[in-house]
Amino acid sequence: MGALVEVDGIHVRYGDLVALRDVSLSVAEGEVVCIIGPNGAGKSTALTAIAGGVAPYAGDIRVGGVSVLGLRPEQVARLGLSLVPEGRHIFGTLTVEENLRIGGYIQGDRAAAKADMERLLALFPRLAERLRYPAGRLSGGEQQMLAVARAVMTRPRLLLVDEPSLGLAPRIIDQIYEILLDLRQRAALTLLINEQSSNRILKHADRIYVLRGGRVQLEGPAADLRDGEAIRHAYFGFGEAPVAPLDAPA
Numbered sequence: 001m002g003a004l005v006e007v008d009g010i011h012v013r014y015g016d017l018v019a020l021r022d023v024s025l026s027v028a029e030g031e032v033v034c035i036i037g038p039n040g041a042g043k044s045t046a047l048t049a050i051a052g053g054v055a056p057y058a059g060d061i062r063v064g065g066v067s068v069l070g071l072r073p074e075q076v077a078r079l080g081l082s083l084v085p086e087g088r089h090i091f092g093t094l095t096v097e098e099n100l101r102i103g104g105y106i107q108g109d110r111a112a113a114k115a116d117m118e119r120l121l122a123l124f125p126r127l128a129e130r131l132r133y134p135a136g137r138l139s140g141g142e143q144q145m146l147a148v149a150r151a152v153m154t155r156p157r158l159l160l161v162d163e164p165s166l167g168l169a170p171r172i173i174d175q176i177y178e179i180l181l182d183l184r185q186r187a188a189l190t191l192l193i194n195e196q197s198s199n200r201i202l203k204h205a206d207r208i209y210v211l212r213g214g215r216v217q218l219e220g221p222a223a224d225l226r227d228g229e230a231i232r233h234a235y236f237g238f239g240e241a242p243v244a245p246l247d248a249p250a
C-alpha cells in the first residue's frame with residue numbers, strides 16, 4: 001500500500017524567497033510523523049503546501065494517491081485532510097460550540113455531526129464544560145484543544161498540526177499530546193505534526209524529519225534518534241562545518 005502523504009521533491013517560493021528546496025517526505029497510514037526545525041525552516045510552508053494553501057513550483061504532492069497540485073484547500077480537505085494551523089485561528093467572538101459546528105458543517109450531515117460532537121466532547125471535558133463561552137476567553141491550552149477538536153469534526157483521516165506546543169506550559173503540552181495520540185487510536189487518524197523542539201515529540205512520533213533552511217537535513221525513525229545528537233547536528237547545522245566545543249582540548 002502506498003503512503004497516505006507523498007511529498008515528492010517540492011520547491012516552494014514566496015516571491016524571491018525560496019522557502020522549500022527539493023523537500024520529499026512521506027507519511028504512511030496510521031503513522032505519527034513529526035517535522036522538527038528552527039524558526040523559518042519551512043515547516044509551516046510544508047504543511048500549508050500539503051493542505052493546498054500554497055503551490056509548489058516544482059515537484060508533486062499526493063494525498064491518498066491523488067495529486068493536490070492545482071486543487072483548492074477545500075478540495076484537498078475532501079481527500080480526508082484537516083489542518084490545525086499555527087496560531088490556532090479559532091473564532092474568538094464565537095462560542096466553543098459555534099467553533100465546533102463550523103468544523104462539523106463541512107461534513108454536511110447534521111445528525112452525524114451532532115453525534116461526532118458528543119463523542120468528541122467526551123475526549124475534551126474542559127471544552128464540554130465551556131460550550132457557551134466565547135472561544136476568545138479560553139486559556140491558550142483550551143484554545144489549542146478547541147482547534148484540534150474543530151479539525152477532527154471534519155472526520156479527517158489525516159490531521160496536520162502546526163506547532164501544537166507553541167506558548168503552552170509543559171503540563172498542558174502533555175495533555176494535548178495525550179489527546180492527539182488518543183485520537184489516533186479512536187479515530188484511526190494519521191498525524192503529521194510540526195514542532196520547534198524535539199524534546200517531547202521524540203517519545204510520541206514514529207518518524208522524524210529535521211528541516212532547516214528549507215531542506216530536509218535528517219530523517220529517520222524516532223527510536224533511532226532518541227539520544228538527540230544527530231538531531232542537534234541537523235537542527236543547528238554543525239554537520240557541515242564541525243565546530244570544536246569551546247572547552248575542547250587543543
Ligand SMILES: Nc1ncnc2c1ncn2[C@@H]1O[C@H](COP(=O)(O)OP(=O)(O)OP(=O)(O)O)[C@@H](O)[C@H]1O
Pocket residue numbers: 014017018019037038039040041042043044045046086196
Ligand atoms: N506568506 C509568506 N510570504 C513571504 N514569506 C513567507 C511567507 N510565509 C513564510 N515565509 C518565509 O518562508 C520561510 C519559511 O517560513 P515558515 O513559516 O514555513 O517557517 P517555519 O519553519 O514554520 O517557522 P516557525 O517555526 O517560525 O513557524 C521564512 O523565511 C518565512 O519568512
Ligand SMILES: [Mg+2]
Pocket residue numbers: 043044045086162163
Ligand atoms: Mg511555522
